[in-house]
Amino acid sequence: MTFTYEIEGGNFSRAGSASSDIKKALKQLDLDYNIIKRVVVSIYEAEVNIVAHARRGTLTADIDADGIVVVLDDEGPGIPDIEAAMTTGFSTASPRVREMGFGAGMGLPNIKKNADSLHIQSTVGVGTRLEIAVNFK
Amino acid sequence: MKIPLLMQLLEARLVCGDAQNHPSVEHAFASDLMSDVLTLDTCSPLLITGLSNIQTIRTAEMADIHTLLLARNKKATPDMIALANQNNMLLLETPFSIFKTSGILYQNGVKPVY
Incomplete structure (x- = not known):
């Protein structure tokens, strides 16, 4: 499957709707509760990051019997220092993002914690690509 | 703790959900930071928060939290209530602060997540 x-930057009223859809699809597959939660938390963190930082983005999720691979591409400012961005507490979020309960520099570390693999490619001024994979077995 | 007792102790108002038949609360977590909520491993604690916006409900959905309490007299918005209903959540409001709310629940046997 x-x-x-499509994810719209800045639109917090829609943030998480893609993750919600994917969660519903995963629940049909009779997967372990903890696997679904790890997938959903990872995707949601990444989706919120696009809403918080980018102009727009796309999320593509491929699901088969072995696992899920989610690719998130955004058009945005990019990440100048990926190593720093992976550090808990490092954040460039705006006050508006913080008002929504995010922007504490915990998103990328939490994705790494929950995913079996996380790859980040970013070009400053162009955008960022995240590839998140979680194995079902 | 059963929901009707929790409501009585906290002078809480039911916004949506079925208080009589909702599962009892064993654990609770208090935070205004949704990023913290997303790091929890505990299964379905009560979330006590003063953050009242749509992402409060969305975060609860992702974290498999089904019981939410808005403290500090914060009010749920119509879009929050709609999303909470879609996800079969119980949503409550209390005029008490997070500190007072947490103290009362702890004193009456509700456990911390960590």
Whole structure:
């Protein structure tokens, strides 16, 4: 199964709707509760990051019997220092993002904690690509 | 702790959900930071928060939290209530502070997540 979603930067009223759809699809697959939660938390953190930092983005999720691979591409400022961005507490979030309960520099570390693999590519001034994979077995 | 007792202790108002038949609360976690909520490993604690916006409910959905309490007299918005109903959540409001709310629940046997 493949799911693709457009994500609008800055639109917090819609943030998480793609993750919610994917969660519903995963619940149909009779997967372990903890696996679903790890997947959903990872995707949601990444989706919120696009809403918080980018102009727009796409999320594509490929699900098969072995696991899920989610690719998130955004058009945005990019990440100048990925190593720093992976450090808990490092944040460039705006006050508005913080008002929504995010922007504490915990998103990328939490994705890494929950995913079996996380790859980040970023070009400053162009955008960022995250590839998140979680194995079902 | 059963929800009707929790409501009585906290002078809480039911916003949506079925207080009589909702599962009892064993553990609770208090935070205004949704990023912290997303790091929890505990299964379905009560979330006590003063953050009242749509992402409060969305975060609860992702974290498999089904019982939410808005403290500090914060009010749920219509979009929050709609999303909470879609996810079969119980949503409450209390005029008490997070500190007072947490103290009362702890004193009456509700356990911390960590």
